Amino acid sequence: xxxxxxxxxxxxxxxxxxxxxxxxxxxxxxxxxxxxxxxxxxxxxxxxxxxxxxxxxxxxxxxxxxxxxxxxxxxxxxxxxxxxxxxxxxxxxxxxxxxxxxxxxxxxxxxxxxxxxxxxxxxxxxxxxxxxxxxxxxxxxxxxxxxxxxxxxxxxxxxxxxxxxxxxxxxxxxxxxxxxxxxxxxxxxxxxxxxxxxxxxxxxxxxxxxxxxxxxxxxxxxxxxxxxxxxxxxxxxxxxxxxxxxxxxxxxxxxxxxxxxxxxxxxxxxxxxxxxxxxxxxxxxxxxxxxxxxxxxxxxxx
Ligand code: SF4
Numbered sequence: 599x600x601x602x603x604x605x606x607x608x609x610x611x612x613x614x615x616x617x618x619x620x621x622x623x624x625x626x627x628x629x630x631x632x633x634x635x636x637x638x639x640x641x642x643x644x645x646x647x648x649x650x651x652x653x654x655x656x657x658x659x660x661x662x663x664x665x666x667x668x669x670x671x672x673x674x675x676x677x678x679x680x681x682x683x684x685x686x687x688x689x690x691x692x693x694x695x696x697x698x699x700x701x702x703x704x705x706x707x708x709x710x711x712x713x714x715x716x717x718x719x720x721x722x723x724x725x726x727x728x729x730x731x732x733x734x735x736x737x738x739x740x741x742x743x744x745x746x747x748x749x750x751x752x753x754x755x756x757x758x759x760x761x762x763x764x765x766x767x768x769x770x771x772x773x774x775x776x777x778x779x780x781x782x783x784x785x786x787x788x789x790x791x792x793x794x795x796x797x798x799x800x801x802x803x804x805x806x807x808x809x810x811x812x813x814x815x816x817x818x819x820x821x822x823x824x825x826x827x828x829x830x831x832x833x834x835x836x837x838x839x840x841x842x843x844x845x846x847x848x849x850x851x852x853x854x855x856x857x858x859x860x861x862x863x864x865x866x867x868x869x870x871x872x873x874x875x876x877x878x879x880x881x882x883x884x885x886x887x888x889x890x891x892x893x894x895x896x897x898x899x900x
Contacts, residue, residue: 599630602788602866603629606868607630610653610818614651614871616651616653617655618640618654618858619631619651619655619656620635620637620660621810621850622627622656622830623655623656623832623860624863626804627863627865628832628836629772630868635665635811636810637656637660638663640654640656640669641660641666641667642659644667649671651673652654653868656680657675657680657681657682657860658712658879659713661673662712662713662881663709663713665881666886667890667893668798672875674875676867676876676877678877681859683859684745684765684767688725688767697742700739700741702737703740703741703761704721704736705718705719705741706722706740706743707722707723707892708722708723708728708743708744708761709724713885713886715760718888719892720892721892723896726811728742728752729871731763732752733756733758735758739758739877740752740758741853742762743763744765744766745766747798749763750801770797773849773850774800775800775803777849778790779848780850781826784851785847788806789805789822789824790803791805791808791813791817791822791827791828792806792808792828793828813829817837817841818840818841825844827846828849828855830856844856
């Protein structure tokens with residue numbers, strides 16, 4: 599009898615699928631993926647992928663971004679209600695009100711937003727290029743959404759006035775100073791890498807404030823071989839796999855930082871998704887065009 603991973607390997611070949619998994623997915627799902635990475639890395643990759651179909655193990659906005667960038671491919675999300683609480687915090691009517699209150703401001707949307715919100719924004723950004731994107735704009739005022747913590751990170755590094763939307767990622771926003779102090783006590787030789795979705799006071803306690811893609815690079819380049827990983831626990835698994843000679847500690851070992859939506863996808867969901875080619879991501883054409891414009895404008899910035 600075949601194991602679940604053997605079954606998945608066979609089905610994806612037969613049905614012409616590539617499997618992409620976000621860095622925050624479970625170990626099992628990361629292990630059966632063709633590629634793992636952050637949301638934008640994976641979405642960009644869809645343009646290079648030869649198969650006609652993509653299974654995106656992640657949350658809905660990521661599969662949507664993949665579909666925006668590769669409209670000719672069939673993109674499926676294995677768990678229909680795998681959403682992102684932060685992406686869902688943005689209400690278009692609030693954004694419209696902010697635009698009215700700040701008529702000279704440009705709207706920068708983090709890629710962690712729905713296709714509708716991207717379509718209503720001027721340009722997208724990721725956690726690694728947010729400062730560059732903001733500085734590339736002519737406007738002196740920037741409405742930044744949805745994450746107030748990433749907005750604070752950007753505000754420290756630009757002369758522009760940042761007007762944050764009041765959103766946050768519940769996974770990173772729950773990090774407390776005590777968590778950092780405990781981790782530092784337990785692992786005094788480690789360097790602390792913190793994601794910019796963490797609160798500003800936590801960012802200021804870190805050795806490095808980095809996106810997951812930057813954590814991956816930093817861990818490889820740095821002479822040091824011990825790190826505390828201040829983001830969702832799945833990232834530590836990825837780093838350990840990539841650099842088996844180095845040590846990666848969870849910031850909170852007793853109660854790891856876990857994104858419940860990211861952990862919804864199980865191998866059984868992947869099997870059913872491949873079998874039924876579900877749940878297909880479909881985006882209204884008018885939304886798609888405007889959302890893609892905001893993403894492509896970002897991609898043009900070197
Ligand atoms: S970790 Fe935070 S931003 Fe990422 S999917 Fe989960 S809730 Fe959304």
